[in-house]
Amino acid sequence: MPSTPEVSVVIPTRFRPELVTRAVRGVLAQTVTDLEVIVVIDGPAEDTHAALKLIDDKRLRIVGLPERGGAPNARNLGAQAARAPWVAFLDDDDEWLPAKLEVQLRLAGECAAPLPVVATRLINRTPRADSVMPRRLPEPGEPLSEYLTLRRGLFYGDGFIQTSTIMAPARLMSEVPFTVGLRRQQELDWTLRAVRHPGVELRYASEPLVVWHQDENRERISLANPWEQQLEWLRDSRELFTPRAYAAFTMSVLSSMAAPTRSREVFRELLAEARGHGRPGPLDYVTFLQIWALPPNLRHTLRDRVLGRRR
Structure with missing residues (x-):
């Protein structure tokens, strides 16, 4: 493993060994190879530890927490452990397409702002259909809170951001962490606070580079x-x-x-x-x-x- 990877990928997980190993393998298959994967196991979970130890890749790091603190806390601790200048987040039940980090790093390099946050579109996968979200990208001068909340039709997704699409500077994550204890809208809360920080600019990749699995037959925080x-x-x-x-x-x-x-x-x-x-x-x-x-x-x-x- 390089002494200083280009991107640190943080994956919080709990009691889902099959899903988190799928997520990790997707990250390790990225076209960007200069990375580290930090899986934060949110509380005791022997099955998850055992499953991850079967992945033979020195870029994988496992951080086991002694007790459950929630996904925002796990993301914050993972970001604190990151050695790279960029931190990207992935929920354990989602997947990345192979060029995701490559596209984001390119967009970040083209941004004049000192602290660019780069998100991507995603494929919203339900048991019935696939759809691409967000359906449109922010317009010049459009307030971000309006872009992320206002609808132009009866269904959500006109403007959208999801945790597994976000890559941000490690410096920004240390100054604007996720809100611990917040169960829903964690990425909306973080994004609206982050863009108020000096030097931050939000950019989107126009192509969908994340698969957001909306499996409705299992427990998910987003269904609570x-x-x-x-x-x-x-x-x-x-x-x-x-x-x-x-x-x-x-x-x-x-x-x-x-x-x-x-x-x-x-x-x-x-x-x-x-x-x-x-x-x-x-x-x-x-x-x-x-x-x-x-x-x-x-x-x-x-x-x-x-x-x-x-x-």
């Missing part, structure tokens, strides 16, 4: 619905959003988490939150009503039929 915690986070983070973005997030993302409650009180609370502290547009109201009116499975099926190509 801690809407009360998310509302608390949103209120505490109001300065990160424009009024338009605040309303859009409340009436789409937050409502998607809360709608399974079928509670009229929650419906009214979120509508009042969006109107009281944000500035909803007509499409926000349509989105809000269809989220509360349609069962999640039906909405997901409609989304895949409209946006995806059948698998």
Whole structure:
């Protein structure tokens, strides 16, 4: 292994040895070979340790934590252990296409900003269909909070960022870590805080270079619905959003988490939150009503039929 690799790849994992070994092998197959892979095992997990030890590659490092601290904490600890000037993140259930890091390093080298953050499009893979997200890239001068939250149609994904697509300077990760304890929207929270840091510029690769596996038959954090915690986070983070973005997030993302409650009180609370502290547009109201009116499975099926190509 080189004394100073070009990229450190951080993969947090827990109790998913088959998935994390697939993720590691995908990183080791990158066209960029000057890298290290830091797998942070989030708490005791003998099966995961045993599976990773079968991968014979000196670029792989395993960091085992004595107790569970959550994915944001594991990412932060992995970034702290990184020896490279660049840190890229990969969730254990996702995969990278072979040229992912090569494209990102090239884009970072072309950026005049001292602290470029480079993301990519991804292939959103559900049991029914594949679709590419984000469907569009940021426009010049567009507020990032609006790009990441406003919809131009009834389905999410117009603007989007996901953890497995992010590569950032190690220096930035030491100054702007992930928020420990936040269960959902970890990448949105980090990105909106990171771009406020002096010298940071967000760039996107135009091609999809990550496969985001949306397996719906297994436990995933992104399928949990801690809407009360998310509302608390949103209120505490109001300065990160424009009024338009605040309303859009409340009436789409937050409502998607809360709608399974079928509670009229929650419906009214979120509508009042969006109107009281944000500035909803007509499409926000349509989105809000269809989220509360349609069962999640039906909405997901409609989304895949409209946006995806059948698998």
